[in-house]
Amino acid sequence: MSTMIECRQLRHSYGDTPVLHGLDFRVEEGGIFGLLGKNGAGKSTAINILMGFLRPQSGECRVLGHPSHALPPAVRQDIGLLHEGFIQYDFMSIDEIERFHAPFYPRWDRSAFYDLVDQLNLPRSRRVSRMSCGQRSQVVLGLIMAQNPRLMILDDYSMGLDVGYRRLFLDLLRDYVRERGTTVLLTSHVVQELEKLIDRMIVLQAGRVLVDCTRADFMARFRQYRLPRSGATDALRREGPVVNVERNLHSVSVFGYADRDTMAAHLSAHGVAVDALEEVPMGFEDAFIGLTGRA
Numbered sequence: 284m285s286t287m288i289e290c291r292q293l294r295h296s297y298g299d300t301p302v303l304h305g306l307d308f309r310v311e312e313g314g315i316f317g318l319l320g321k322n323g324a325g326k327s328t329a330i331n332i333l334m335g336f337l338r339p340q341s342g343e344c345r346v347l348g349h350p351s352h353a354l355p356p357a358v359r360q361d362i363g364l365l366h367e368g369f370i371q372y373d374f375m376s377i378d379e380i381e382r383f384h385a386p387f388y389p390r391w392d393r394s395a396f397y398d399l400v401d402q403l404n405l406p407r408s409r410r411v412s413r414m415s416c417g418q419r420s421q422v423v424l425g426l427i428m429a430q431n432p433r434l435m436i437l438d439d440y441s442m443g444l445d446v447g448y449r450r451l452f453l454d455l456l457r458d459y460v461r462e463r464g465t466t467v468l469l470t471s472h473v474v475q476e477l478e479k480l481i482d483r484m485i486v487l488q489a490g491r492v493l494v495d496c497t498r499a500d501f502m503a504r505f506r507q508y509r510l511p512r513s514g515a516t517d518a519l520r521r522e523g524p525v526v527n528v529e530r531n532l533h534s535v536s537v538f539g540y541a542d543r544d545t546m547a548a549h550l551s552a553h554g555v556a557v558d559a560l561e562e563v564p565m566g567f568e569d570a571f572i573g574l575t576g577r578a
């Protein structure tokens with residue numbers, strides 16, 4: 284298994300404002316990796332460095348073994364980039380844009396393009412500039428799939444896609460990755476959709492890696508406990524086993540990796556009555572919000 288992406292001590296600032304504070308993570312070959320985080324966590328900055336649009340101010344970012352800001356053309360052919368759904372040459376029609384891109388990529392697979400794009404039920408003679416935002420996104424995603432790259436970097440793949448087309452794309456992507464062994468790093472703001480999609484997750488918070496593990500491991504270990512709200516629960520802070528506290532009108536949710544006994548002991552030591560402590564099952568979106576906070 285080879286390393287597809289390696290970031291070591293990546294730092295970046297905009298002016299005097301540091302945004303990435305020494306990011307360390309690796310993406311090994313095969314599977315779908317989610318790069319997650321709240322608004323402003325630093326995902327786009329990291330992706331821009333990975334895509335070679337930004338040069339890291341310090342640290343190292345290697346993609347397919349090469350510095351990301353100096354990828355040789357032959358290596359670029361192995362990387363499929365989705366950057367804000369941007370499509371060049373939108374004066375071309377669907378079939379022209381497919382034929383235009385094909386010669387640049389030695390493993391071009393036009394059937395992968397049409398598997399996705401034909402489902403739009405548009406004539407192949409339709410110009411890209413005359414499509415809706417979501418339809419254009421499908422064309423871009425189709426081009427990336429036809430490229431048959433070893434690595435796909437999909438920044439906010441869901442942009443402009445309605446719920447049905449998102450499902451269509453994700454179903455195709457899952458099968459595609461399984462059949463071809465492609466490695467995918469993606470970001471999305473539609474976190475609940477990632478529950479069935481991503482194998483590993485890297486969660487950024489304020490420019491640092493907060494979590495780097497498999498989704499299954501995170502879901503098995505991360506827990507939510509609920510308690511009636513009181514003066515003692517209002518005083519709870521993020522410390523010890525408490526990763527986050529969210530206060531509602533009458534109840535408090537406490538999040539962390541600790542088992543019930545460990546959490547109860549910590550809460551008791553802080554004056555919280557734990558007789559009504561209950562563990563609340565969570566879906567992926569609940570757990571993500573529990574980890575990173577609502578606001």
Ligand SMILES: Nc1ncnc2c1ncn2[C@@H]1O[C@H](COP(=O)(O)OP(=O)(O)OP(=O)(O)O)[C@@H](O)[C@H]1O
Binds near residue numbers: 302326327
């Ligand atoms: N060009 C820029 N100049 C100055 N500050 C910037 C610039 N781009 C981003 N930032 C700041 O850097 C921080 C990280 O932004 P970034 O876009 O990387 O976050 P993000 O995780 O992608 O957020 P979002 O989910 O909202 O897209 C934010 O505080 C943002 O305001």
